[in-house]
Amino acid sequence: MSNFLCNSSIGKKLVMSISGCFLVLFLLFHMSMNIAALFSAEAYNAICGFLGANWYAVAGTLVLVAGVFVHFAYALWLTIQNRKARGQQRYAVTVTEKGVSWASKNMLVLGVIIIGGLAIHLIHFWSNMMLVELMGEHSVVIAGVEYAPTDGAGLIAFTFSKWYNVLIYVVWLAALWFHLSHGAWSMIQTVGWANDKWYPRLKCLSTLVATLICGGFALVVIFFYIKSLGCC
Amino acid sequence: MAFKLDSKIPAGALAEKWSNHKAAIKVVSPANKRKLDIIVVGTGLGGASAAASLGEMGYNVKVFCIQDSPRRAHSIAAQGGINAAKNYQNDNDSVYRLFYDTIKGGDYRAREANVYRLAEVSNAIIDQCVAQGVPFAREYGGLLANRSFGGAQVSRTFYARGQTGQQLLLGAYAALNKEIANGSVKCYTRHEMLDVVVENGEACGIIARNLVTGKLERFGAHAVVIASGGYGNVFFLSTNAMASNGSAAFQCYRKGAGFANPCFTQIHPTCIPIHGTQQSKLTLMSESLRNDGRIWVPKKMEDVEALRAGKIQPSQIAEEDRDYYLERRYPAFGNLVPRDVASRAAKERCDAGYGVNETGLAVFLDFKTAIERLGKDVIKARYGNLFDMYKEITDVSPYEQPMQIFPAVHYTMGGIWVDYNLMTTIPGLYAIGEANFSDHGANRLGASALMQGLADGYFVLPYTIGDYLSAKIQAPKVDTTTKAFDEAEKGVQEKIEKLFAIKGKQSVDDIHKRLGHIMWDNVGMARTKESLEKAIVEIQALRKEFWSDLKLVGTADSFNVELEKALRLADFLELGELMARDALQREESCGGHFRSEHQTEEGEALRHDDKFAYAAVWEYKGMDEAPEMTKEALDYEFTHRAQRNYKN
Amino acid sequence: MNFKLKIWRQKDAKSKGEFKTYEVTNIASDTSFLEMMDILNNDLVHKGEEPVAFDHDCREGICGMCSMHINGHAHGPETAVTTCQLYMRKFKDGETITIEPWRSAAFPVIKDLVVDRSAYDKILQAGGFISVRTGSVVDANCIPISNADAEESMDAAACVGCGACAATCKNGSAMLFVAARVSSLAKLPQGRVEGARRAKAMVAKMDELGFGNCTNTGACQAECPKSISITHIARLNREFLAAKLKD
Incomplete structure (x- = not known):
């Protein structure tokens, strides 16, 4: 039974679906957590402290890394197979078919953008927080200012006071939205939960989830940028 | 040397003939079936069902089709349905009634015993198809639904939307796939049979051309089954598929198989009219439309003229100014008269000048009354895909304006002569489905072609072929290096070389179109002695032109569609003449064969049972020689032959 | 023109x-x-x-x-x-x-414009049938099937096997074709009997023949001449996964 996850197309897609589902759940959690920063820096930092260099947080991070890795590795594998299946000779004229979303045809490109954004994000935050703690340090100096590794709120405020960071994050989140708008529906389709009635409903639902996640993240970014301008 | 025709019809009461026969014929044991090879040419309903059933029984089957997959066979295009005597509607249907309707529909020119057997096995076909997963239309209670078809006063037609042929073929094709997977059937796609090999008077194989490589290949077997369909494309424009052809059947005829009743051609009343000179084929609109559609032309000539000039729309013509001529002439059956009757009635109105389009060759099929009675949604559910198809082709919506229809060549009742076992005059050579002549007489009823193809393939041939093969159980595998195979292959090779050597000016299509015109004008819906004699002379001249002025491009040893078409046209040019000859000798009108000299005062077909109650079986004598005819007398023991009456 | x-x-x-x-x-x-x-x-x-x-x-x-x-x-x-x-x-x-x-x-x-589509035949030969012998069947009305199921089965059975789905798919996937057959038979009680075997065998053959993996773009249904819906692909996924999880 188990090898169908490696040697059948639908099995491989199931791996994509389940790893994708896991990442969506993580994003939902992460986004909910970020929303806390809008209301109270202390609350947010308490969560940061809770998710510091504790064994469960480290274990969770490792699982998360594995999830991203599996999702990306399978994506590459499938793409290589799919390109082969498409054949050497390509169409001279191509069009976008009616009702086909741009995102659905560019998931790998979007995925690469997301991974790129993730790298930047990890440098901005994770390396200054959990990594610092894991190294046994208790403070980090960024742009001449000293932060505690659990002062997530401070890091947020600092990072999103820079317009270029805001721009990078907005582009990143846009890519994420496109990726999720297709991916969230796709993972449901892959596990086989759709019929003519539910097809439009599920499509709508996944757009909502994508918008909720990306909107939530973007809200925090923009909130802190505007705050840094001193408007509120 | 005339044929000695033995139809092998079993003795006894009509209803017991088939059972008695089955009990009397020999069977082949499973161990011996494994040693026997059977070739099936064609993968339509007949061929696919036969190959699958024979494979299941344990024979080694080789099945051939000219398309890229068995599923493309033209049975797939049958729209309306398949008849069976289930009596699920409780409307007093029975095997006898289906038999009687079919015999009567065929204008008493079919064999009673064959037709009764067809009606007898019809119910098993429906059971078989349902078990295979054919999604027939259902009532809300989950049971099978029926609709009515022409020539019957009961509802006995089973259907799957407007795609019944497709669904039945997919069922047979699935059964075939199951056997291909089992290894009992080997399938050769893109292969065209170009000759049948006969050794010691028995069929022992075929020569086929691999249409991709152009290579001629030899295949041996202990029996050969022809299931290659009809030859309606002799008319160039017909409802047949572009590649449908009469060549496989014609090669059998050339090799000595009798060809029966070639002139019996069905002209289907409800096709989309011809629109121009560049048209390649005609599109059928299912007979099922006549369940709810009413056929009419205007009563007044000024309305006809206004229609042709585009001054008025048909829907503007008042009810009292419409001539529902089928309802007027045939009150009992109305719009559901058999196809030959409906076609001739349309021709009669158009000949009288009431044709409703610019060419004067069209009548209306109107759904106004049905939409008013049942609502647009019901009509849409019943015929939506046909209406869409009509709109796509003509740019007119049948929901708003009536359809324009006109008769077109659709089916050939004639074909290779077979006995009750479906064996031709060549031992070991069988013909099933539209390729044979046996069940439809001079006119086929709607929804009966599917029934016959599947009856032959599932339930008749698999039994009867054992009777012949039981004598072959000790025969070795057929050697394909014998003189007979050498000669057959050489013959095909030379024919192909001869075609390439002509280097003339006219393309295959140029000549085929001309043949089509000769056929339609002279051997079409109404035939006269003069027109038929004219046709024979013209076809002979055209054939000479073909063999001296054909322009063929490409090479023999490659994928060459022009060569395929040329080989088929060469045979059509002989078949056309044979059809005209047959029509000429049959000095009566019956079913689809209407000789203008022989009609009643009311213009109905007038049979002469005293002189023409026979099947005309033709024997080939050479390309430019007159063929010889033998008669198989058709005895009517169980039915009274009456003038067909659809009036009351 | x-x-x-x-x-x-x-x-x-x-x-x-x-x-x-x-x-x-x-x-x-x-x-x-x-x-x-x-x-x-x-x-x-x-x-x-x-x-x-x-x-x-x-x-x-x-x-x-x-x-x-x-x-x-x-x-x-x-x-x-x-x-x-x-x-x-x-x-x-x-x-x-x-x-x-x-x-x-x-x-x-x-x-020129002629391609070899025999791969589609091979997929159907792998399991696109109900294993029933000629003659060994019950009366047609012994198997009641709801109108809705018969209609949905027919929707999928309308597939003409032209290959437009795989030809359109950017991944060269034949999933819509395979799904149409699996789904059509899965909606019928006759087809349920060997449903698991069918789904597994046909998907395995599809993969073996070098077709790509479905990424749910929906291009196939947009170009399908019979407008067959990708909800049938969902049913195929379900049939296949359920069959595999039972193994």
Whole structure:
């Protein structure tokens, strides 16, 4: 039974679906957590402290890394197979078919953008927080200012006071939205939960989830940028 | 040397003939079936069902089709349905009634015993198809639904939307796939049979051309089954598929198989009219439309003229100014008269000048009354895909304006002569489905072609072929290096070389179109002695032109569609003449064969049972020689032959 | 109407192909696309050139034989029709029309616009049937099937096996084709009996033949001449996964 996850197309897609589902759940959690920063820096930092260099947080991070890795590795594998299946000779004229979303045809490109954004994000935050703690340090100096590794709120405020960071994050989140708008529906389709009635409903639902996640993240970014301008 | 025709019809009461026969014929044991090879040419309903059933029984089957997959066979295009005597509607249907309707529909020119057997096995076909997963239309209670078809006063037609042929073929094709997977059937796609090999008077194989490589290949077997369909494309424009052809059947005829009743051609009343000179084929609109559609032309000539000039729309013509001529002439059956009757009635109105389009060759099929009675949604559910198809082709919506229809060549009742076992005059050579002549007489009823193809393939041939093969159980595998195979292959090779050597000016299509015109004008819906004699002379001249002025491009040893078409046209040019000859000798009108000299005062077909109650079986004598005819007398023991009456 | 046709010409499977441009003139607007091709071919024959090879047969949109990629669309720009049901009135006078064969590794070109689709037959041979012997069946009305199930089964059974789905899919996936058959039989009680075996065998064969993996873009259903819905793919996924999880 188990090898169908490696040697059948639908099995491989199931791996994509389940790893994708896991990442969506993580994003939902992460986004909910970020929303806390809008209301109270202390609350947010308490969560940061809770998710510091504790064994469960480290274990969770490792699982998360594995999830991203599996999702990306399978994506590459499938793409290589799919390109082969498409054949050497390509169409001279191509069009976008009616009702086909741009995102659905560019998931790998979007995925690469997301991974790129993730790298930047990890440098901005994770390396200054959990990594610092894991190294046994208790403070980090960024742009001449000293932060505690659990002062997530401070890091947020600092990072999103820079317009270029805001721009990078907005582009990143846009890519994420496109990726999720297709991916969230796709993972449901892959596990086989759709019929003519539910097809439009599920499509709508996944757009909502994508918008909720990306909107939530973007809200925090923009909130802190505007705050840094001193408007509120 | 005339044929000695033995139809092998079993003795006894009509209803017991088939059972008695089955009990009397020999069977082949499973161990011996494994040693026997059977070739099936064609993968339509007949061929696919036969190959699958024979494979299941344990024979080694080789099945051939000219398309890229068995599923493309033209049975797939049958729209309306398949008849069976289930009596699920409780409307007093029975095997006898289906038999009687079919015999009567065929204008008493079919064999009673064959037709009764067809009606007898019809119910098993429906059971078989349902078990295979054919999604027939259902009532809300989950049971099978029926609709009515022409020539019957009961509802006995089973259907799957407007795609019944497709669904039945997919069922047979699935059964075939199951056997291909089992290894009992080997399938050769893109292969065209170009000759049948006969050794010691028995069929022992075929020569086929691999249409991709152009290579001629030899295949041996202990029996050969022809299931290659009809030859309606002799008319160039017909409802047949572009590649449908009469060549496989014609090669059998050339090799000595009798060809029966070639002139019996069905002209289907409800096709989309011809629109121009560049048209390649005609599109059928299912007979099922006549369940709810009413056929009419205007009563007044000024309305006809206004229609042709585009001054008025048909829907503007008042009810009292419409001539529902089928309802007027045939009150009992109305719009559901058999196809030959409906076609001739349309021709009669158009000949009288009431044709409703610019060419004067069209009548209306109107759904106004049905939409008013049942609502647009019901009509849409019943015929939506046909209406869409009509709109796509003509740019007119049948929901708003009536359809324009006109008769077109659709089916050939004639074909290779077979006995009750479906064996031709060549031992070991069988013909099933539209390729044979046996069940439809001079006119086929709607929804009966599917029934016959599947009856032959599932339930008749698999039994009867054992009777012949039981004598072959000790025969070795057929050697394909014998003189007979050498000669057959050489013959095909030379024919192909001869075609390439002509280097003339006219393309295959140029000549085929001309043949089509000769056929339609002279051997079409109404035939006269003069027109038929004219046709024979013209076809002979055209054939000479073909063999001296054909322009063929490409090479023999490659994928060459022009060569395929040329080989088929060469045979059509002989078949056309044979059809005209047959029509000429049959000095009566019956079913689809209407000789203008022989009609009643009311213009109905007038049979002469005293002189023409026979099947005309033709024997080939050479390309430019007159063929010889033998008669198989058709005895009517169980039915009274009456003038067909659809009036009351 | 006049048209410029840019058509893929390829001598045989091994040769390298290229586009050639042809002109057709005086085409009536109610000419079908394939009749227009006939006219071109007849002209080519008269000129002594080899006509363009293309697959076609019934010209009623049901046999599934015709298979052209026209201006970037499988079966041309119209929705829910096959190439043979496409009429020239849908094109602009003077337009350049690009005609290509199906492009998919599993459908190699045989000549010009003709491709080898035998892979589809092989998938169906792997399990696209109900194993019932001729004659050994019960009365048809012994198996009641709800109208809705029969209709849904019929929706999927409308597939003509033309190959447009795999030819359109950017991944060269045959999932819509496989799903149509699996789903059609899965909706019927007769088909349920060997449903698990069927789904596994057909998917395995599809993978083996080199078709790609479905990424749920929905391009197949947009180009399918019979508008078969990708909800049937969901059913295939369900059938397959349930079967595998039971193993």
